Amino acid sequence: MVLIFYLIIFILGLAFGSFLNCLVYRLACRKTVLGRSFCPKCKKKIVWFDNIPLISFILLKGSCRECKQKISFQYPLVELIMGLLFILPVWRFYLTTGNFLFLNDSSFYLLLVRDWIIYFTLVFIFVYDLKYLKIEDIVLLPATGLVFILSLFIRSDLNVLLIVGQMLFAVLIGIGFFGLQYLLTKGKGIGLGDLRIGLFMGVALGNWVNICLALVISYIIGALISLFLIAFKKKQIKSQVPLGPFLVIGTFIVLVWGQQIINWYF
Numbered sequence: 001m002v003l004i005f006y007l008i009i010f011i012l013g014l015a016f017g018s019f020l021n022c023l024v025y026r027l028a029c030r031k032t033v034l035g036r037s038f039c040p041k042c043k044k045k046i047v048w049f050d051n052i053p054l055i056s057f058i059l060l061k062g063s064c065r066e067c068k069q070k071i072s073f074q075y076p077l078v079e080l081i082m083g084l085l086f087i088l089p090v091w092r093f094y095l096t097t098g099n100f101l102f103l104n105d106s107s108f109y110l111l112l113v114r115d116w117i118i119y120f121t122l123v124f125i126f127v128y129d130l131k132y133l134k135i136e137d138i139v140l141l142p143a144t145g146l147v148f149i150l151s152l153f154i155r156s157d158l159n160v161l162l163i164v165g166q167m168l169f170a171v172l173i174g175i176g177f178f179g180l181q182y183l184l185t186k187g188k189g190i191g192l193g194d195l196r197i198g199l200f201m202g203v204a205l206g207n208w209v210n211i212c213l214a215l216v217i218s219y220i221i222g223a224l225i226s227l228f229l230i231a232f233k234k235k236q237i238k239s240q241v242p243l244g245p246f247l248v249i250g251t252f253i254v255l256v257w258g259q260q261i262i263n264w265y266f
Helices: 002-028 055-059 074-097 106-132 137-154 160-184 192-205 208-231 244-265
Strands: none
Touching: 002 074, 002 106, 002 137, 055 074, 074 106, 106 137, 106 192, 106 244, 137 160, 137 192, 160 192, 160 208, 192 208, 192 244, 208 244
C-alpha cells in the first residue's frame, strides 16, 4: 500500500512536470496553454499515447513520431524531477513520524499543496530563467500569493500576526537585497525579475534566518559555478549568467536542510 501511495503521488508529479514544460514553451512563444500539445519542431499535434509523461519519451527514443527530430532532454528531466519533488514532503513526514497517521491530519494536506506549489514554482524559475534570462510574473506572483495564504493556516501553533510579520521581514530582506544591487549597478548587474524572486523566497522561506542563509548559499554556488565556466572557457567574465537558477538551488537547500545547517553552524 505504501508503494502504491508513493506511485500515485509520483505519477501526479509527472503530470505537473509535463504541464510545466508546456507552460515554459507556450509562455515564451506567447501562446495559450489551452489546447492539444504539439511538437515544437514540426508543429504536428501529439496523440495522447505519445504524450504520456516520461514513458512516451522512452518509447519514442527521444524523437518526434512525425518528424523524427530529437526531443530535448529538458522534457523527461523536468517530469522526473517534479515526480520526485511531489514525493519529497510525504517522505519527510514519514521519516519524522514513522507512520502514515499524518494522512488523517487536514493541516498536512495544506502543507503538501503549499510545498508542491513552491517546488513547481522553483523548477519553473530555474528552467525559464536558464533558457530565456527572464522571469514570468504570471506564474511567480500568483504562486507567491497562494503560498502566503496557505502558510497562514498551516502553523496553528503560532499567532497569525507573528507569521505575517516573519514573512514580511523576510520579504523586505529579499527585495531590499536585490533592490540595492539593482540601484548600485544601475540595472546592469541584476534584473527586476530577481526582486520578484526575492519576494517569492521571502514568502516561501518564511523568516529572515532562512532567506539570509538561502542568499549566502545561492551566491556561493553561483560564484563557484561561474568560476568553473570561466576556467573552462564556457563563459567570459562579462558574460551574462542567469541568477535565478542559483537562487532556486539555495532556496531548495534551505527548505529541505536549512534547520540542520543552522543547528550545525550554531
